[in-house]
Amino acid sequence: MSSPRSARLIAVVTAMTSLTVSAPYGTAAPALADTTTAKVRTASAGESVMTLDKEPTTLTELRREAQKAYKSIEDANRALVARQKKFGTVEKALAAKLESLQQATAELNKMRKPLSDLASSMYQDPSLDGLSPFFRAGNGTETLRRIADLDHIVAGRNNVLGDAVKLLERQQRLAEEAQELRAASLLQEAQLSAQVAALRKRSSSLVRSLTKALIKLGVKxxxxxxxxxxxxxxxxxxxYPNGLLPQTILCPLPQAGEELRADAAIAFxxxxxxxxxxxxxxxxxxxSYRSLSEQQSIYYRRPGFAxxxxxxxxxxxxxxxxxxxxQNFRSVQFNWLEANSKRYGWIHPDWSYHSPFEPWHWEYDPQLGAKL
Ligand SMILES: [Zn+2]
Structure with a gap:
């Protein structure tokens, strides 16, 4: 059912979709040969972005998947921009090539006319007596020379004609490839947009599930x-500066009135x-989270404690x-936390064991948490 053209289009799309986000871009535009344009490779969002082994259930899993989906949106958008840039370059190169081919054809057409005229006029030369020079009696050498000239000119005209036909064919092929490239580009763009929309939907649905799960735990x-x-x-x-985080980044804890940065809060x-x-x-x-004004207030009220x-x-x-x-060093609670908190991305920092000694102070390590 598929014509050679649509088969080629499919090949283009397949070549493009098989590439990953990490495909290099920003490199020089690929060298253009008329017949290799269809193989131009461009970066595209990897198909891997939508893979998920199982639906997340724990808070940490929900947090991780929501962040993953969000990051995939960013990656897909970046890939889209990179791809558009690359297609722009390729299209420009194609247009330039087409233009030079058109110019070459125009030049040939210019040559073709006088050659053609000359050939016709020689055929009609009265001294050659019309169409049958071979049968004409008289100066044989002169006639043969003229016939040779005529042959030469006719051959030249035919060559020019042949070249013009070839050039026209190349032009047509190039125009077709440009069109296929554009079609493939649009198709890819539509696919990527659909992917981004799906990722957005997934990301916000995960955030909703996360919020619901937290509410169930008593978080207000x-x-x-x-x-x-x-x-x-x-x-x-x-x-944002320390102590001036916006509410959109913070998240309340099950303990009323307390809040932390969203990732730390979920882990907590x-x-x-x-x-x-x-x-x-x-x-x-x-x-927990202390705004700048709260930090200042504690600092001045209880120097040395903050x-x-x-x-x-x-x-x-x-x-x-x-x-x-x-808060009591080596209490059952302290020891349990010391042994278990890391599995949730929480640590008792080294300094808090001695300078200053603060057994009550625990921190979320985002790098540790991001690995969970
Ligand atoms: Zn503290």
């Missing part, structure tokens, strides 16, 4: 406005489930101060 999340607990936005956290909620299983109660929190305002990990939404027994 307002359903108004942006609402929810969205770990996909933590990439923006670095844009997971850790809290394990703690509750072991001790029958939730963890006790005396402090880091310099603007330097604390509390201001990054990545630290908690715990009570309920954990």
């Amino acid at each position: 999340i307002s359903s108004k406005g942006a609402g929810g607990c969205d770990p996909t936005r933590i990439g923006q956290a670095e844009q 909620a997971d850790l809290n489930i394990a703690y509750k299983k072991r001790f029958g109660t939730s963890m006790c929190i005396s402090d 880091a310099t305002p603007g330097k604390s990990n509390h201001g990054l939404g990545l630290a908690v101060d715990l009570c309920g027994g954990v």
Whole structure:
């Protein structure tokens, strides 16, 4: 059913979709040969973005999958831009090639006319007596020379004609390839857009599931406005100064009134489930995210008990101060946490063992957490 052309188009699309996000781009435009244009390779979003082994169930899994989907959106968008750029370059090169071919054809056409005229006029030369020079009596040498000239000119005209036909064919082939490339480009763009839309949908559905799961754990999340607990936005956290994180990056904890950066909060909620299983109660929190003004207030009220305002990990939404027994070094609670927190991305930092000695201070390590 498929014509050679559509077969070639399919080949183009297949070649493009088989490439991954990591395909190099920004390299020089591929050299153009008329017949290899269809094989131009471009970056595209890998098909791997949509793969998922099983539906996430735990908070950490939900967080990871939501972040993965979000990152895939960014990757797909980047690939789309890279691809558009590359297609632009290739199309430009094709257009330039077409133009030079058109020029060459025009030149040939210019040559063809006088050659053709000359050939016709020689055929009609009265001294050759019309159409049958071979049968004409008289000066044989002169006639033969003229016939040879005529043959030469006719052959030249035929060559020019042949060249013009070849050039026209090349032009046509190139135009077809340009059109196929454009069609393939549009098709790929549509596929990528659909992929991005699906990823967006998946990402926000995961964030909703995550929010629902947290609400079930007793976390008070307002359903108004942006609402929810969205770990996909933590990439923006670095844009904000310590103690001035926007509400969209923060997420409340099961412990009323406490909040942390979304990824830390989700990990803490997971850790809290394990703690509750072991001790029958939730963890006790005396402090979590501290805004800059809160940091300043504590710093001046209780000098030595808080880091310099603007330097604390509390201001990054990545630290908690715990009570309920954990604050006592080597208590059962402290030891349990020390042994188990890493599995949730939480650590008791080295400095807090001695300078200053703060057994109550625990931190979320985003790098450790990102591996979970
Ligand atoms: Zn602290």
